[in-house]
Amino acid sequence: MTKTRARLAELIRWQVPEAAVIDSLETRRDGYVLEVLTLQIGAEQVRGLLTKPLNQNGQGPAILYAHSHGGNYDIGAEELIRGREYLLDGPGPALAKAGYVTLCIDMPCFGRRNTVTEASASKALLWYGKSLLGKMLNEEAAALSYLASRDDVDPGRIGALGMSMGSTLSYFHAALDERIAVVAHLCCFANQREMIASGAHDGHGIYMVVPGLLEEFDAGQVAALIAPRPQMVCIGEDDSLTPPDAFKAAWLELEAAYLGKPEALDLLIEPGVGHMETPQMRDSVLWFFERYLKAAESA
Template sequence: METPITGAEQFRSEFLHLLLSRRSPQVPLMAESSKPVENPMYQADVPSTEAIESCPREDIGNLKEMLKEENLHLHTEAAEQGRLPLLILSLKEKSEEKRPAVVFMHGTNGNKEWLRPWLEAYASRGYVAIGLDSRYHGERANCKTAYRDALISSWRNGNTMPFIFDTVWDLIKLAEYLTQREDIDPERIGITGISLGGMHAWFAAAADTRYSVVVPLIGVQGFRWAIDHDEWEGRVNSIKPLFEEARIDLGKNKIDKEVVEKVWNRIAPGLASQFDSPYSLPVIAPRPLYILNGGKDPRNPLGGLVVPLKRARKAYKKTASHGEFKFVSEDGVGHELTSFMIKESSDWFDKFLKKEDHDL
């Protein structure tokens, strides 16, 4: 039987091979200064910020004046989408001590500017807080249908992976950049995200060990299980125009499990097979991982997590890090971000990334 480490190395090798298979030419890793976004692009109704505004923050009366803001573009590949927009907030500290960092990922149709209250809260507590626009979102969207159009194009042409995987490539390059920064402790970089952003955080951590603490919010699910048990509708409805186009192309009267499987295999190869949660969650061990979902979330049905969670717990036990894995499904909550999730994730990062605890 393979040890978790050996299995993790094989997983990462195969996953990286997939990411490289649909990649434009490589470019030098370079960050350029940019300007703040005045009118952020939303491709749907602007979601509520109530939950992220509840994030614990230090009581700093003049926080706005104390914040250092950086707007950057990081070059991750040669293609048009290879310019990764970053919003980085931190305190204007006099100390030169390296600080912990957390990367924050927005959900479908959102952008990094929506994350600002969350970024400010973490910056107030001594973190370097990094928000970014995922592929075809925010600054990387040229119209209100950019993400939808990219998904359909991927289905038709099979040359990009706009659902999860292309942004994971960006996050690998981002980790490379962050570990080179003089203000960040390269051993203390966390990642979290909401919904689609939770998927980004989960897969980025599976792909790159430089993300040392991981908290996916309302994103972790079993793609293969959902197909096999006809529980795919909630996830499909979140990007339904893609599946409607595939249905028409396949000559079907309605979307069924065959359509769903063919779409996943086309736009994100391996998502419902060798890279699915039963295989990707365990390779995050032994790094601290806290998964928070809603107990009644139709996009992330709990039945699809039985096997992945079992395998993850086994991996954490094998690496003698059982206490560094946690899963909570919040009772009665659907596909919704809650203040409880925000507070729990905040405590988790403080526990494993703050220096006083990190040095114990």
């Protein structure tokens, strides 16, 4: 059976809610500008943090950053500034200094939306054949609509980036949404069929469970829908959330999708590294965005 974007959208219950800014506070930081936003996404008010270059003129490239999970529900979008123990630092300032406008929003159950548990939110949606992952992806799409509408953003040069849960959100979103020009994802790319066979799937949160998805799609087949748009995959060789057999199965499916344009697919495997960002990953991601988002400016 041919794997199509339209069919994945049906399974995810994909839709793009309206997004509007209802509040914004801008402050200048050391080498960048921070905006704290309140977005109206559907019926919910959602906090967003946005970093941007100092003294930017005109439209520039942008990144939609999806925050991670890590078992800490208090941080959410603040990861963009505060970082996490498995990140080098908050990526927002570094991306701003490199010339990117970067937006991150609180996912359901995280940050200022930590008023309901992940389990409770997931169960409520699963009863209706929906998923928390689907809700998150719909909200990421709304955030992308807002980001693309900004006067300082070139809507044709928007990339997606994430670590761990943010990795999953980034490549699923890019698979569904062709407005994302390029995507880089770190430390969470593995086929769930192999994860389930070994029991490793239980290391992931219930937010990832999509009813019936594995009957038609696994991670590699989802990420394959991004082709031929540029994609970078970074993993640690010893990451328990990306076991070798599950990663290999996903990678072979993804690699096959880029046979007609292999130069658009990049892979970095860090030997002896677990579930964490490394300096080499950070440098590679910045190079990747420079190559595809900055180069497009002069194309």
